[in-house]
Each structure stands twice: as C-alpha cells, then as structure tokens.
Amino acid sequence: MLVGVAVLVAGIQLLLGDFHLPSWLILTALLYLVAIGVGSSIVESRRKAVDRVVRGLVTAAFLLAVAPLISTLWTVVSKGLAIVNWDFITKTGGSAFDPDTLAVVATPGALQAIVGTLIITGIAALISVPIGVLAAVYLVEYALPTNPLRRTITFLVDVMTGIPSIVAGLFAFSFFALIVGPKAFSGFSASIALCVLMIPIVIRSTEEMLRLVPADLREASLALGVPRSATIIKVVLRTAASGIITGVVLAVARVVGETAPIFIAASFTDNFNSNPFDGPMQTLPVMAYTAYSFPGQDIDASQAQAWGAARVDPRKVSVSKRIEVEDLNVYYSDFLAVEGVSIDIQPRTVTAFIGPSGCGKSTFLRTLNRMHEVIPGGHVKGRVLVDGDDLYGPGVDPVLVRRHVGMVFQRPNPFPTMSIRENVLAGARLNNKRISRSDADALVEKSLQGANLWNEVKDRLDKPGGGLSGGQQQRLCIARAIAVSPDVLLMDEPCSALDPISTFAIEELISELKNEYTIVIVTHNMQQASRVSDKTAFFNIAGTGKPGKLIEYNDTATIFTAPTVQATEDYVSGRFG
C-alpha cells in the first residue's frame, strides 16, 4: 500500500509539473497514515486501525529524527572525502599570499589543526577526568546528604552544566589576560575553557554510575575487612568502570567539537604550533569555521578545506571465638535502636537471633563486626568482647575486626566484575596480599569445598560469579567470607532470598561450618532456627519508635519448648510477629 500511495503522490506532482522530494515524502506519509487508518478500521477493527496508525506515526517520528543526522553525515563525508588525503592530514595548510600571481591562495592541509585539537582536548581531559571522577567519588562515597560542601559542589555543578560555551572561553581568556597580559592566546588557555565545560559532565556521569553500584557490594567488601578506600577503588570504581569511561568519552566528544571558546581563548592561526603555552593554536572546528568565514580568494578551495576539517598492615589483633556483649546500646544518630543487650555467645556454636520485624536483630548483628558504623550516624555505647578483647576499645581498627568476623548478607552479593575464582580470592586480592598461584588454587578449592560448592563449579572457575543460581551465589559468598579465615561468621537472613532446596544446602553447610567457626544467624524462619542453632536469642520491641531489647536467651530446645518469658512463648508459637 505504501508503494501505491507513493506512486500516486509522485504521479500527481508530476502531472502538476512540480515534483519536490520533501513534499513528496511528507504527502506520501500523511496519505498512507490516513489510508491505513481508514482501510484497517473497515476491514479489520478500530483497535487494529489505531494500532497501525500509531505504529506508522512512531516510525515516521523515528525517520524524521534520524534524517538530519544522516543528511549531515552524508554532506560532511561526501564533501570532505574529496579533500581528505594523506597530504591533507600530514601537511600544514591555510591561506598564503602568492607573490607570483598576487593572489591569496588556500592550500589544503590540516596538520596544525589536528595536532592542536589533540593537544588542547588531551590537556583538558587530563585535568578534567581526575577532578571530575574524584569529585563524584567524594559526593557519592564520603559526603553526607546534609554536608554543606556537598550541597555547594552539587549546586555549582548544576550551574556549570548550563554555562554557554562562549562564556567558558571568555572566562579562560580573561583569566590568562589577568596573569600574562593582553593577547593571552594559547592552547592551554583553550584547554582550561574546555575543562570548565568537561568537569560538570564528568562529575554528573560518574556520580550516576557510582550510584548504580549496589550498596550490597560495598558492604560485601567492607565485611571482608577491606578498607573503604580500597573498596572504592577496587570494587566500586571497577564495577562502574565501563559507565564512567562512556561518560568520559561523551564529555570529550562534547568539547572536541567546540569552536567559540577555542576561538576566543586560543585565537586562530594557520601556522603549525605544538607548544600549548605559547601563542595561538588551531583546532579542527576552528579551522572549519575560519576557512568558511574568512575564505581566501579561491573560495572553492577554502570551502573544501572547511569540509575536510569537520588498600593495611596485618597488625594482628587478638580477635577470637567467644563473644561477650556487655550492656550494649546501639544508635542511629540520636535514635536508640537497640537497648541494653548483654549476651554471651559460645565458640563453635550456632546462635540464632529471632524476633518480630524492626526489633533490631540485624542492627545488633552488625555491631559484632563493626559494620554498623558504616551507616552514617551509626554508633554504640557498651562493650563487645571477643576472647576478652574489646572490639570498640581505643585504637582497634574496624577494618581488622571485619577480617576476623566475617559476614554473609541477606541477598547473595558476589562481585559482578569478578569470576568465581576471583570472588573467592577477593578478600586477599582486595587487601593486596601476595599469594602464589598454587596457594591461591589451594585456597579456592578449600573455601569452595568448605562452602559445599566445589563440585558444582570446579570446571568453570573462570566464569562470572553472577552466572550462578541464587543458592550457588550465596554459597560462593560464604566461600568468599571463609577464605579470609575469620573466627566468627555472621549471617543476616542468609536464606531469605533462596528456594527450599538451596536453603537446605545452606543449612547443611552451617551445621558443618560450626565445627570451625562461631556462627550467629538472624532468621525469621522458626523451623530454621530450631533446625540449625544450638542457642537462640529472642529480641522484642515494645512499640514503634521504642528500642529493641533482648528478652530471652537460652538453649534452642528450651526457647522452643519451655521459654520463661510469655512474649517468647507467644512469638515461637506464632501468636504474634
């Protein structure tokens, strides 16, 4: 039908003796949409007709959007190709006075502009990319939302994003004019102008990419006892690398075609100048502009020229297996989330924390490896002793504490950029520990066997960790946690995101792991608590906004069959929570 309509419109236009390509295309599209709409509503149904017309409109809108792009590409390539040859890119060109013919002659050659573009854009990228990426890391990883400096930087970035490029050129020129005097034209000045345009783009794009990195990955790394700086460099930035590089490429693409700021800051010249600190410099956009605006006498040659241009010392802290908590209060800023917990967790046992949602089980668990402090405002009052050493004592490094008290989270969080093998070795590698190939192989096998995963993955250790099933991923996370040889293993609802078969595999694993580790597990699943734990702690909360408290702590069998507190009995028998 489309062809029929097109021929009809062309015929009418020819009959009227005025064939015009754009009007032929527009009329054909309009008539086709009307015809398909009416025809379909008669032959098919009204719904189909609307569907066909909307599909036609979307296709037309797409073609309309790409038409200018294709047209521009075609024009530049077809006109530029004629002049772009080896001489054009290896020789200096421009307009010169020919004494023989007494005429201004344009000689093709863009070497001065190509070199100028590379130098000016290269310097701008060298300055802007580190500043932009570091500013974004500060905004996302370090500054609290209420931090005045963060607000100021965000505001300035917003303002800078909207600056017209010519203003950036004027700023750079004025700035250098104040320092070196008038005629302060230089390639470096143009680079500074481009930095003003590039930095906000790099900050914005890097910020977005860093925010996309799941918080789980940061926690997974911190829980391995990796310092925050190494976590940012080796986990967060590595995960976001491809997105950040795309942002940088876009920023370079945005400035490489700038004409106005370079024209103002570096002026223009046809002379070859490779010194960015001395005198005017030319870039390809400026060359295209000047060749077009100020042609030599040979306008055709001049225009052809224009088209042609287009990571910690292992200070051993004695953190070992028995955990004694004395009157611990846990806060989120001023909010007291958990109050007055005193508990004695025995080595080589599995202890389950149970209680209704919001009673502070997870919050309390995270104080046992100082992960609670990772949350802004998170702090504690009281003591947590591991084999007699206070985790919160003066001079104790939380990073070292986390190497001895490993953690497995609710959702499996293998590092997506790492293979299965690299995930198991993450604790060692992220902490820059030197480890021989054979030791690494032995550690990978031992940890995966410890996590009951070896047989399932031994033939694909170099495949990404993210490619495993949810249950396998969680066992990989357990392998990763035990690879750093912790003394205690904390598990925050490790099976809540898993199916019953994977849950059974993890429960079996927990029963085996308790021969080597002190295990503390938060669970909502009463059967699971009674199946895997030796001791159970019941937490409760008096009401919303009130702190959670440890109500009863005893042998699991006693908690489930003969608890001493009524609330415990009500909870384990399913009367509330």
Ligand SMILES: Nc1ncnc2c1ncn2[C@@H]1O[C@H](COP(=O)(O)OP(=O)(O)OP(=O)(O)O)[C@@H](O)[C@H]1O
């Ligand atoms: N990041 C946070 N900032 C402020 N308050 C928080 C934060 N995380 C948790 N809380 C509060 O601390 C209290 C205890 O929460 P927590 O998540 O530890 O409870 P929970 O018993 O583990 O609950 P659930 O079983 O639902 O996971 C709740 O009142 C909760 O709102």
